[in-house]
Amino acid sequence: MLRLILALGAVLLGMAGAGAQTLPPILNDAMPASLTGAPGDVARGRAIVANRQVGLCLLCHSGPFPEERFQGDLAPDLNGAADRYSQGQLRLRIVDPSRINAQTIMPAYYKTEGLNRVLGPFAGKTILNAEQVEDVVAFLMSLRGEKTP
């Protein structure tokens, strides 16, 4: 039943295009339910995280990407993310990290409210769509126990 409601929600979200108004519930510091009602894809998630125009993650973070020469150091290493957080905690940290730390510099990837002067082509749009967020979460859940030296 829950699954059906979530799936319906995802269809509605899809119709709304960019909108991220109807989010799954937040419990403590986690968003346990998938935005799409379906699990994400690890390989697609990895590609999104590595892409500097799509995920932008490596501008700030480093991670297990030996092929990517220039990785940022404004933020913690993504290695071992799944050791530190549950799937729901990781999802909320992508959807809207300001829910956990109001001062965070990490962008909210699935939120459109509260932003100023958004550049034309991006106005009213989330940085990633629901499916992409789930792909990124699936990829982060694959990052276990290999902290880079």
Added chain:
Amino acid sequence: MMRLRALVMATLAVPALAGEIPLAERRSDTLTMSSELRAMQADDAANPASFSVLDGEALWRVRAGASGKSCADCHGDGAQSMRGVAARYPAFDSASGRVLDLEAKINQCRTERQGSAALPMESRDLLGLATYVGRQSRGLPIVSDDPRLAPAIDRGRALFTARQGQLNLSCAICHDDHWGRKLGAATVPQAHPTAYPLYRLEWQSVGSLQRRLRNCMVGMRAEPYPMGSDEFIAIETYLMSRGRGLAMETPGVRP
């Protein structure tokens, strides 16, 4: 319990916002570049922006407009009369009651004194004149002590610290709180205006400080202010105040 852990983690991961860089730690962004680029900037014969200085020097002597006068007819030898000028711009203009940056001042001289047309922002001629005038301040410290600039400085500081764009970042997050860190391949500079206009390898051309600000705003996915706007001039005025005392380096070179 979960909540407490999250709170502790968050506090550990994020140092309190640092605020303005202490005066003693402010230093030129030229210093974070490779030694090759620093050498290129320091050597007029290797610095690609030298062509722009030469363009400006030639234009300085060209008679134009309804007055039939050149810049030199009013100001004489730029190497003398323009010494130190760029180090105290943007400046308060009593006639218009506005704060003008160097490019705006040059265009004011053209339209109101020379009787010629304003030069478009980022045009070769305007960059040439600004680079030529800027070159006459090389090595001199930035001066920002006119109390009439206070409103522009305050406005610039507010714009500098405001979150904006789809990425919801502020200038201060990068340039006050994370300078020296790696943003992908780039080292985040302190963002001092000392070297502008400058030659940027990525642009394959000389560009103004406003062009740089525009680039940073587009990077934040924020709608840039219009070129020549009071907002950009306020940010420039704030940056000069923030960089006061640092030596001018125009024309610089950047990656």
